[in-house]
Amino acid sequence: MAKAFAPIVITANDLVEGDSVFLGPEGWTRDIRMARVARTAEEATALDASGAQGETQNLVVGPYRVEVSLETGAPVPVLRREQIRASGVPTIPVGPAAIEAAREAA
């Protein structure tokens, strides 16, 4: 039996800002919850094509598929790396906020 197709979304980096963006119903969004989800191989191929367009239109860099789980309704990446990427920030406070956090902890 063929393996069930795992749902995917398309992600890339924004050309100017460099941050993670996801292919949504109306262009690219920074919120993965707004991403279009492909539930079949055919849908995924169609999304690939829209993703590639984003690159030719000079909006994004390096689109690729991210496997997601739909358990909670909205897409959540399966891999840790993609979860961190989708969050848009490191998993820890950084920069001036980190200093503040360290001060409070002390």
Place this chain on the structure above:
Amino acid sequence: MYRYDEFDHRFVQERVAEFRSQVTRRLDGSLNENEFKPLRLMNGLYLQLHAYMLRVAIPYGTLDSARMRMLAHIAEKWDRGYGHFTTRQNIQFNWPKLSDVPDILDALASVEMHAIQTSGNCIRNTTSDPYAGVAADEVEDPRITAELIRQWSSLHPEFTFLGRKFKIAVTGSAEDRTALKVHDIGIQIVRNTAGETGYRVLVGGGLGRTPMIAKELRAFLPREDLLPYLEAALRVYNLHGRRDNKYKARIKILVHEIGIEEYARQVEAEFAALDRDAIAAPVEEVARIAAYFAPPKLAARPAESTAFERARQVDPGFAAWASQNTFPHRVPGYVAATISLKPIGGAPGDATAEQMRAMADLAEKYSRDELRVTHEQNVVLPHVALDDLHSVYRGLAGVGLDAPNKGLVTDIVACPGLDYCALATARSIPVAQNIARRFGSTARQKEIGPLSIKISGCINACGHHHVGHIGILGLDKAGVESYQITLGGDATETAALGDRTGPGFGYDEVADVIEKLVDRYIELREVPQETFLQTYRRVGMEPFKEAIYATH
């Protein structure tokens, strides 16, 4: 301090203008990413997990206050208010916008800095001893040699497209503070029996996927032969250099495969055939460079300072910091002070714009306007009078940079890992933070003594984990972070690669495991002065293995 000559100025300015036009063409679509990527990498611009990242070269880790202030300015104006000092003595900005990068490069050029050769398969920033010009055991200031190499290697036509990146370190002391033996080429300034100054040349060290300790290529090289000899060494590598497999393209693999004797034979043959005079740096040029690094005129002071002694009595925090974070200066009455960028719970190597400015101010006021970045991701104020040390400490405390932990268990080296890096397989920074919190007490750290923990978020080993007394390598096991531990690594003149303890540990287990290792070491050591590394070398892996796997 290095200074740009006219060529440097013109070249850097032209390069910024060129990159500005490349960015414009990228933004308007005339260049696609495939065309643009090699161009941005040549200018130190990477695309990471959350954003672009700009790596700025800090030649041999030396900065003055104007340069440090400019880094603060860049952090504030074009980034998110901070930067990350790396194990290669450089700085990385994590959040620049592509459209801002040309302006950032212009700002850097105004203080004679750039981001060229911080990426790609070229000769990277030459690293050196943070105590250059300070250490009593120094034969000669290594920055003169490092600067010669910088000039020679900058855009060397033959070596701009090597098989892989190429890293050189230079030390002037027998005590190695540059991780010399894990560089592609390591250069130690030595004196021969006739009393002449020259170079001991090591080759083929490196970390990453296939870690290796460098081997001796030449025990003594006359100083005037340095550049021709390096040229010969690089040329032999470049001719052999594999382009088919990037993991095999490092010089360490070549030296390993053909053997150091054969490699040396080929280098000597190439060297003999070279027109040495055409390559060697002219004597006047060496003298000009040496003048830039002339030791500052430090007024002789009494070796003891009553102000210092009094401050130590009344301020225990200062006493702890001064005993841990200072290094003896060759001039009596002075020390080099290490500013730890490892506050408990902070991100190793990070500094905010405010902290950079504070460091710049202190350097200007108390350290002859000099700062050094170390490969351990700290910053050194090289020339501080004992009389001024308490003021320096208070200035640092005011911005949270007073951690008295240099060389101790919480002075952890960590690469950016999966919180930033697109190549990472696991996080490094929060692992470092968890361990640091576990050992946060100053008294406990002191009791444990010298212990270097180094963490990398993938096999590329930017966190130098192989040469940590305890090394931690973050891997991905079926989508879950898993951490491999090594013991017994050493980055100094007694360099060694750590041995793996066995199966890896989960993210939440690492701090416990480190604590068990440390506790076992305390049980095993014969006297409190026996360091973790010495104990490990004496007793071997078994008792440590037992401590972490017995109940695991």
